[in-house]
Amino acid sequence: MSAPSAHGGVGRRIAYYRSVVHPKMTQQRLADTARVALGTIRKIERGERGVSDATLEAVAVALGVDPALLRTDRRSPHTAVHGALPALSAALAAYDIPEDGPVRPLHELRTTVAEAVHWRLAAQYTRMARELPDLLTELARAYHAASAHERRGLAELLVSAYRSADAVAYKFGALDLSARLVELMRWIVPETEHPLFTAAVAYVRTETFFAARAYATGLQALERAIDAVPAPHTASERAAKGALHMRAAVIAGRACDATAAQIHLDEARALADRTVEGVYYGTAFGPDSVRVHEVSVAVGLGADHVGYALTLARGWQPTPGLQAERRSGFYIELARAQLWSGLADPAFESLKVARRIAPQHTREHPWVREDAATLRRLKRAESESLTHFAQWCSAV
Numbered sequence: 002m003s004a005p006s007a008h009g010g011v012g013r014r015i016a017y018y019r020s021v022v023h024p025k026m027t028q029q030r031l032a033d034t035a036r037v038a039l040g041t042i043r044k045i046e047r048g049e050r051g052v053s054d055a056t057l058e059a060v061a062v063a064l065g066v067d068p069a070l071l072r073t074d075r076r077s078p079h080t081a082v083h084g085a086l087p088a089l090s091a092a093l094a095a096y097d098i099p100e101d102g103p104v105r106p107l108h109e110l111r112t113t114v115a116e117a118v119h120w121r122l123a124a125q126y127t128r129m130a131r132e133l134p135d136l137l138t139e140l141a142r143a144y145h146a147a148s149a150h151e152r153r154g155l156a157e158l159l160v161s162a163y164r165s166a167d168a169v170a171y172k173f174g175a176l177d178l179s180a181r182l183v184e185l186m187r188w189i190v191p192e193t194e195h196p197l198f199t200a201a202v203a204y205v206r207t208e209t210f211f212a213a214r215a216y217a218t219g220l221q222a223l224e225r226a227i228d229a230v231p232a233p234h235t236a237s238e239r240a241a242k243g244a245l246h247m248r249a250a251v252i253a254g255r256a257c258d259a260t261a262a263q264i265h266l267d268e269a270r271a272l273a274d275r276t277v278e279g280v281y282y283g284t285a286f287g288p289d290s291v292r293v294h295e296v297s298v299a300v301g302l303g304a305d306h307v308g309y310a311l312t313l314a315r316g317w318q319p320t321p322g323l324q325a326e327r328r329s330g331f332y333i334e335l336a337r338a339q340l341w342s343g344l345a346d347p348a349f350e351s352l353k354v355a356r357r358i359a360p361q362h363t364r365e366h367p368w369v370r371e372d373a374a375t376l377r378r379l380k381r382a383e384s385e386s387l388t389h390f391a392q393w394c395s396a397v
Contacts, residue, residue, distance in 0.1 A: 011057070014071050016046040018064045026064075034063035082173050082361075085130035089166055090178055092134040092141075096185060099141040107154060110140065114158045117165040118283055122324035124359035126169050133166045156192035161283055163189070164205055172365050176212050183209055200230050200241040201282045207248050216256035223249040233272065240281035243272035247286070247294040254301030262298050269294065278323065285324050293319060293331045300334045310338040329359035333366055340372050345379050348372065349387060356390075363394070370396045 019026045028046070032039040037056055044050040045060075052060075061068040105113075113136060120129045140162055144155040167182040169175075186202045193199075203226035210219025226245055233239040246269035253262035269291050278287025292313065299310035314335050319328045336351035352373065355363040363369055373396035376387055390396075 010048075011052055011071055012046045012048040015042075015060055015064070018071070019046075023064065031060065031063055035059040080173075081127050082130040082169060085134070086170070086173070086175050086178065088134040089130065089137075089169070090181075092137040093166075093178070093181055093185065095138065096141050097145070099138050099145065102139070102142060104139060104143045104146065107143075107151070110143065110155075110158055114140075114161050114165075118161055118280075121165040121168045121283075122280065122285065122326055124326040124329065124362035126172060126361045126365075129165055130169050133162065133169070137162055137166060152192055153194060156189050157195070157198060159189045160186055160193060160198050160202065164201070164283055167205060167208070171208050171212075172362065174365075179212070180209050196229065196231055197237055197241045197282050200226060200245060201284055203229075204244055204248050204284055207252060210252065211255070214255075216252050217258075219252045220249055220256055220258070220261065223252065236276050236279075237281045239272045239276045240279070240284070240286035243269045243276065243291070244281070244284045244286045246272070247291060250298050251294060251301060254298040257302065259302055259306075262302065266291070266295055266298060278320075280324070285327055289319050289323050290327060292317065293323075293327055293334075296331060296338070297334050300338050304341050307338040307341045310335070311342060314338070325359040326362050329355040329362050330366075332358070333363065333368055336372055337368055340375060345376055349376055349390070352390065356393075369394050 015031075019028070019031050028042050029039055031037075032042045035042075035056075037059060041050070041056070042060075045052055045056075057068055057071060061071055064071075104110075117129060117133060117136065120126075120132075137159075140155065140159050144152060144159060147155055163182050163186045167179050167186070170179040170182060183202075183206050186205060190199050190202045203223065207219050207223060210216065210222065223245055227242060227249065230242045230245065231238055233242050246265045250262045250265035250269060253259075253265060270288075273286065273288045273291040276287050278289050279285070296310045296313050299306040299313065314331075319331050321328075332351045332355035336348040336355070339345075339348035339351060352363070352369060355366075355369070373387075373391045373394050377391050377396065380387060
């Protein structure tokens with residue numbers, strides 16, 4: 002027999018559907034309806050024994066649910082994106098020895114990479130996962146076959162394409178693949194001979210520090226990157242430096258360094274006040290982006306700062322022109338602040354707004370699953386829509 006933890010997921014889901022979806026169904030009633038021994042039901046729900054296919058089918062019928070809802074590990078749902086990750090990994094493995102094949106003209110490749118950047122900012126992960134393996138292979142083929150004077154432009158396209166691929170890997174929990182993509186970005190970016198592309202890669206590299214919870218080290222890396230950005234005279238230069246300050250503020254918040262977080266937010270705000278909101282070298286920056294990050298920093302600093310997060314958000318919302326991923330992230334952060342403040346209903350409304358803006362980004366965000374599960378515990382006998390939301394984001 003497997004260890005209890007191997008079966009806990011199935012048992013928890015059975016207990017959930019029995020006690021929450023069917024609050025009047027006792028273990029005895031479930032056992033009687035499914036024609037399974039009461040002791041078996043108790044052990045299954047406690048994760049102390051496995052479940053045969055026949056027993057699972059009988060329990061599912063008794064609960065009135067699809068057996069797949071009980072059997073699947075809903076915390077790690079297998080989606081079309083997950084199915085595409087091996088192809089993405091294979092494309093990266095052959096980055097220096099790509100297969101032979103056709104290569105489109107440079108202007109066509111630029112158009113396709115620009116589309117991939119748009120998909121990333123719009124959180125269209127399924128489309129990226131489907132299209133990027135072939136695009137990365139073609140770009141690698143073009144880069145290795147190019148003359149010296151053509152390589153700079155292709156290096157820029159590779160940085161942007163790798164970044165789009167990294168968004169897929171990181172958001173869907175493939176952290177080793179994400180780290181590999183970050184290293185490939187760092188490998189190719191010197192070929193661009195462009196400090197703003199280097200700044201963009203430093204911004205993305207912070208993911209590896211978030212994943213490792215190495216917040217202090219990540220802050221040091223960002224501050225070095227900030228020092229390396231040229232004195233900002235153009236909008237793009239202000240945006241590059243400001244985006245790094247935004248990122249540094251967030252990771253300083255995670256490091257519980259409120260002073261450093263405030264310093265970087267002040268720098269970002271000063272630069273944003275002189276910059277029109279937009280996308281610069283693949284990163285959104287401007288006044289709205291800084292406000293979103295101010296809320297994120299307050300939430301990252303913990304429960305003592307959530308009141309400030311709510312004050313920042315009161316009477317303000319990101320404009321529709323802001324990229325979908327960033328807008329949905331704002332409402333996810335706001336929902337956490339509201340939940341910590343005991344505002345369960347507003348928190349659920351914020352999560353629903355996040356889903357409307359960017360469904361895939363919201364569904365894959367770990368905070369959404371955690372907060373939806375917490376809301377279900379707080380409101381056990383209420384809201385069918387909350388139950389459906391919790392199922393949708395794999396919180397049950």
